Amino acid sequence: MVAREKLSRLKEKFGTAIQRADLPGAGRLFVFVEPAALKAICQHVFRDLDARYIISIGADDRPFSGKFMVAHNFAFDKESLLTSIATYLPADNPKVDSISDVVPAANWAEREIHDLIGIEPVGHRYLKRLVLPDGWPDGVHPLRKDFAWNQVPEGYDDTREFKFDEPPEGCTVVPFGPFHPTLDEPAHFRLYIEGEMVRGCEYRGFMVHRGIEKLAESVLTYNDIPMMAERICGICGCVHNVAYAQAVESAAAIKPPPRAEYIRTIMLEIERLHSHLLWVGLACHIVGFDTLFMQSWRIREPIMWIAEKISGNRKTYALCVIGGVRWDITPEVKDELRKLLDKLEAEWTPVVAAVSKDKNIQKRTRGVGIADRALVKNMGLVGPVARSAGVDIDCRRDHPYAAYDRLDFEVITEGGCDVWSRVLVRAKEVFESIKIIRQCLEKMEDGPLQLTIKDELPVGRLGLSSVEAPRGESHHFVITGENNRPRRWRVRAPTYQNLQGIPAMIKDQQLADMTISLGSIDPCFSCTDRMETIDLKSGVTKVWTQEELLKLTRTKKT
Amino acid sequence: MSVLSKLKEAVICLKAGRVTLPYPAQAQPVPEKFRGRPIFDAAKCTGCGGCANNCPAREILLFDLCQEIRILQYLGRRCAYCGRCADVCPEKAITMSHEFETGTNSIGDIQQRVELFMSTCQRCGRCFKEPSTLEQLKLKGYRVDDVAHERWVFRSKSYLETEPVVDDIKIEMD
Known part of the structure; x- marks a missing residue:
């Protein structure tokens, strides 16, 4: 069985750092490891065993085990195996070694864990706010269990502005979005432009995060x-x-x-x-x-x-x-x-x-x-x-x-x-x-x-x-x-x-x-709130407003 | 050769002809199974509250005015037309209608309110035999949803207080 073979390879290399493992059935492997060894194990799995990174998950497990949990999921596509490498962290001041310098794909997931659960990925090079809105107070983490689903945090500041990075030298900033005809959902890209060429960008999204x-x-x-x-x-x-x-x-x-x-x-x-x-x-x-x-x-x-x-x-x-x-x-x-x-x-x-x-x-x-x-x-x-x-x-x-x-x-x-x-x-x-x-x-x-x-x-x-x-x-x-x-x-x-x-x-x-x-990655289209009609006989053009369109759909009369 | 593919594309367009439908002036008939706005039949409803317990959008409120009168209110705002209420209804009192153009300037047009006479049950007052274990929610007995402010209250009681007042937001943490 593939899962067993992977597990024994991990145990051989990391020994007691592997605390326990669960093989619930074909194609699944859950490995629980020591927090200190998490990064090395993920690096081994991602680089040496050539697994594909899927996602990292943070969870507030305090009401049940008194600890926080972080899991990194990997897939061995050729061997039909999905793996989760999980670790438990102490309840006060939870910190975990960032894996984003060995697994670059974990960048967003770790920032999200930091935002929503409040687990700090130590060594993350770009720990900027990702998911939470601009006005959300620091140090309040909505996915923790002691935060009610309908709670409005104290200190929410509507006027607080997001701090964007400085563009590289010689580049002009061109904002793209949040509303753009080729985007259907709001997302903001700040493109760094040199002449006609894009040299880089900063992304600010998660504007429709619905919880x-x-x-x-x-x-x-x-x-x-x-x-x-x-x-x-x-x-x-x-x-x-x-x-x-x-x-x-x-x-x-x-x-x-x-x-x-x-x-x-x-x-x-x-x-x-x-x-x-x-x-x-x-x-x-x-x-x-x-x-x-x-x-x-x-x-x-x-x-x-x-x-x-x-x-x-x-x-x-x-x-x-x-x-x-x-x-x-x-x-x-x-x-x-x-x-x-x-x-x-x-x-x-x-x-x-x-x-x-x-x-x-x-x-x-x-x-x-x-x-x-x-x-x-x-x-x-x-x-x-x-x-x-x-x-x-x-x-x-x-x-x-x-x-x-x-x-x-x-x-x-x-x-x-x-x-x-x-x-x-x-x-x-x-x-x-x-x-x-x-x-x-x-x-x-x-x-x-x-x-x-x-x-x-x-x-x-x-x-x-x-x-x-x-x-x-x-x-x-x-x-x-x-x-x-x-x-x-x-x-x-x-x-x-x-x-x-x-x-x-x-x-x-x-x-x-x-x-x-x-x-090419995200097939979506923008809804417009107005439209134009041309009367073919008289050639008269009429632009419809949102109110007129609403009225038309509700009464079917113009 | 690009000219050839342009010609081929032109043939595809010409073959297709005109397919635009005269909507919204005239709507296409919907299929038999279409899930439109749910309609509540007060004559069939026994007031078990199964629909309210299993509404994913939490759009159905229950309020026990007294031992005998239960109010069931359908809010119709966030309703996803998923049809779960009709699925779990043991009396088939909810039908998913063919209505889908529910845009309105007054939400009262789509809201429904059913006032039910409840006979006294010897056990809990309100029983609902769930079709499977997963349909249950730990809200049995009397329900005191906030009908005036149209929101769910995540609490139920085994007895009725004289004045059920719930305004503490923390209570909703369950």
Whole structure:
């Protein structure tokens, strides 16, 4: 067994620094180590054993063990193993050795632990505020258990301003965001520009941090959280829904019925189809190629309709509960889905054939937003960004979940490391998704949709789950708890890692390529609050205000 | 050759034709299973409070005015239309309607208030047989949500006080 072999290698090298280990089942390994040895062990795992860094988690465990906890998660993709290296820290003045100089990808995660839990990563070179808003008082940590979910901290100062770094000499600062037509969510980049070239940037984001993790561990219950989890993301919501349910199931050793696993797989692939078509359209829109934007969105629309037919909603499927799914796929829907897939394939094939030879789009995307193998390794980049650099990782194959271990599909990789390769990867993955759904419809067996859970879930157990979202790996970490809710739930969306690669991807590039480089990792689009209509007969142009649009939607009268 | 791919793209566009729908002037019919605004049927409701216990958005409030009268209020503001309330309702008193254009200038248009007559139970006064262990919440007995300020109170009681006043924010830590 791989987990045992890794554990014995660690024990050989570090001896008593490994306090205890837990091997709850295939593909999972939890190692509890001494705080002093944490950094050396992580370095060994990341560099010598060549694991991929996933995320670091901080947790306030004081009410239960009187200590704080820090865990660094790694993945051995070739050996289908997810590992968590955890350590417990004393309750007063918790400090842990920073691993960000040996694992650069841990930069954000450690800053987040510092912000939200108040554990200081000693030796972190850039310990600036990351998650908390500008006016939040220092020394107040909202994810600690003694901080109520609805508490407003004393000393909140609306007027306090964020201190940005000084730009390098000879550079001008160009602000990008928080509101920009190619960003759908607010994020602020301060770009350092020399002439037309971007020389660096500073990022200030987390402006829509909603505290869902805090709600989950203080207000919601196990079966409430899936419905909230899918609201983490507007495009890959079902991924979070499934990943959370699987993390809890893995912690509590629950196996959902086979039919539920197939339905999960089908819904995840339906989501991938719509997301890939959305993103290809969007990327084309960013570079000004609106023809393909319109066509790929037209081809996408019937997928939304079938999702609505299966789940009752276009996008928020509300699919999972712990131990199963809520919606069935009836024989009629099955037939309709098959027909839809045939049509989709017939429509998407000529589009890919036409676009892959189109010189215009290649001129805007080739050699732009370079993320090579070294960057992928150091920053922990995932999904199409990693696969466009020839890094062959895909959680569906590497850490099989739901019904993926019973299906046959290919992982698409390209070697260009640029935006063009990402377009190709995502365009081709559409065909793989079609293939997967067809196989599911063939192989799906009859049976119950949900497992009846009679006993309360065990307390204090750890669960991990990685799900391949359209944008990359989405990773959920759960510690089960009392009162029918988890003690700690940590979500790492793929963009969390991919965004950290952006400074390197846009460095020494034209300013005009910034938007597509950014767009290439994060498929989102900006909602506008006004629109323009032109009367074709009279040629009169009218600009609609937000109020007029609201009135139109509510009364349907102008 | 780029000209050729431009021609191919033109063919794709011409073949597609016009697909825009006349929304919002005319809406497409929604599928049978569509989850729109939940509708509460006062005639069927027994007041068990299962929906309120399992609403992820905490949009359903319960207030026990006295032993016999329970008020159930649906706030309709943050409701995610997930349909969990309809799932757990043992009497099928909640239906997910086909209404989705719920934009309004007055929130009262979508709110619902059900006043229920509760007969006295010998055990706790309010029983709810949960479909699975995970559906339970440790809030049994009498509930005193803050209906006036439309917010949940994370506490329940085994007896009714004469004046249930809850304004201390710390209490919500449970």
